[in-house]
Amino acid sequence: MQVEPSSVNLASHYGVAIDSMLPQGAGRYWKVRQVRHLSPEENQGRHHIFVQAHFHPDSTSDEVLFLVEWEDGSQEYKLRRSRRESIGHVAMFTWQVCNVQMLGAPSEVVSGLTANHPDELLEDGTRSGNTLFHHSFQIEFEEVIEETEESIIHGLVSNGVGLTLRLVSDNEILGEGTIPRSGSYRFKSIPAGDCVLQVIDPDSGDLVVESQIVELDGSNEIELDLDVPEAPAASEPAPAAPATESPESPTPALDNSLPPTPVPSAEPLTPAVPPAPVASSSADLPAVPAAPPVQPVAPAQPAAPLQAAGVLSVKTIDHYILFGPREHFATKVYLPLLVGELTATGATFGFSADEAVHARRVTILASPDVVGPEVDQNLQLQGTVVQRAYGDLATIRAAIGLAT
Structure with missing residues (x-):
């Protein structure tokens, strides 16, 4: 659950972070190779996020999607494969703070991307290509395919x-x-x-x-x-x-x-x-439905x-905590509040019902209209004990064994 040392964050002093929420045994996933802030000479007054995808040599994908999220919405963008690499760019608006992640497989998330940084003056005191609301970042994602025992x-x-x-x-x-x-x-x-x-x-x-x-x-x-x-x-x-x-x-x-x-x-x-x-x-108790x-x-x-x-x-996980979709409001509210403690306790959590199948016990942190009841049924078909918890934070914490 921790960011691997090979993930290089060269933009941390701009408030940018790399959040790793990769479930154990993901097999195929996207990790951040590097994120950096563009120099004034590179940026030339732009306010963009440049996303580059490095495909694994064994990958058969011809295109990949990445997701940009901000407080009031989100948008998916497509990158087409070209010599194992794809590059795309997205404009950031005034006061917008964005998170970026790849789709199609578990992905590390780059958060805190914004153009809301002050002017960066040149040595002679004149303004450079990086001014208020005109800052850009480059993110490189790398596709990882691990050999899994299956x-x-x-x-x-x-x-x-x-x-x-x-x-x-x-x-x-x-x-x-x-x-x-x-x-x-x-x-x-x-x-x-x-x-x-x-x-x-x-x-x-x-x-x-x-x-x-x-x-x-x-x-x-x-x-x-x-x-x-x-x-x-x-x-x-x-x-x-x-x-x-x-x-x-x-x-x-x-x-x-x-x-x-x-x-x-x-x-x-x-x-x-x-x-x-x-x-x-x-049971002859028709009066007690x-x-x-x-x-x-x-x-x-x-x-x-x-x-x-x-x-x-085969049940290789004792307890799996299944969150709702990343883009759902409740997930975006509760995950940041819980991820630190879950990581510290070594809990296994993620967003995939397919991964949850390998757990003896699963706690779904989403209402049935977000993660449908068919997920419960499918997990039960595989012999997994399933419970749900949603609503207030205290209820959720109690269900997953965190102190209230």
């Missing part, structure tokens, strides 16, 4: 419906979930190393089947099928398995929601909603769609 294992498990599939490396569980009716599974974003797949009876915790050792290099994709012999636990424990009788195993909560038959559906977002109303109506959100048992709900989708993501 091996994938996928395949089919035969005769394993309702059992637990677990990915293990060095006795550490990298990911697990309930085997769907289709039998298909997919573990993604797996670091390099040796792994095994295990099929576990969710009621007894016994190992049913274990695969051979799979070698992952951080970039390869492996297809591996498993056969469960005569499925000893797949059919019987399910009817006789009240979730309350197996508290010692964490997976019954996932198995609890197995009955929703939307399993054949390839669109898990639709079945994600029905379980709550169905569970509440069967407010009970459904509480009664379905929060931990069980995210796991049902996970099983239906057959897609399991």
Whole structure:
């Protein structure tokens, strides 16, 4: 979360800062190579921001967007690729203070850009090309593409419906979930190393089947099928398995929601909603419509769609704080107030729901009309526990564990 030493700020004495809010493991991002104030000879009385983009040699982009924000608005601008570099310029108006960042990937932000600086006189006392409201800056952004560890294992498990599939490396569980009716599974974003797949009876915790050792290099994709012999636990424990009788195993909560038959559906977002109303109506409490959100048992709900989708993501982040879009008013208000403490505590935060998928717990700091409820549902499909907090600052701070 801190600005890397290679980011050079030659305009700090003009109030310019480089703000780094890059999420961990961004993979591809834009960092500031340099920002500087133009000399009088270079500027010649202009009041502009000159933006230069240095593309990574492996980048396939032909154009890129950058965003200029100020107190009352914002504007996107396009740069076209030319010999790995693009240059553009934007005029600054009187009293305008601007922030600039690249779009399309996480980006460092240059803030405090303004032409509202006094005259810079020459040695003979005459005015130069830099006068009040006539100052300019040049920003160089560099595209960084890091090698990320993203091996994938996928395949089919035969005769394993309702059992637990677990990915293990060095006795550490990298990911697990309930085997769907289709039998298909997919573990993604797996670091390099040796792994095994295990099929576990969710009621007894016994190992049913274990695969051979799979070698992952951080970039390869492996297809591996498993056969469960005569499925000893797949059919019987399910009817006789009240979730309350197996508290010692964490997976019954996932198995609890197995009955929703939307399993054949390839669109898990639709079945994600029905379980709550169905569970509440069967409770014979029609006079208490407010009970459904509480009664379905929060931990069980995210796991049902996970099983239906057959897609399991490795949880490499304990807690991810998901802000709303950068340009939204609430984000621009609360982020500057929180970023210092979040950085100091080592918290993982950002603006990407795709990154949040890899967290065990996600706190969304935005109302549903800013970050839609479909984001909650998608995260829950991946087995992530989701909460929301928005409104006043005290509520938000309490939700993300900061002292009030």
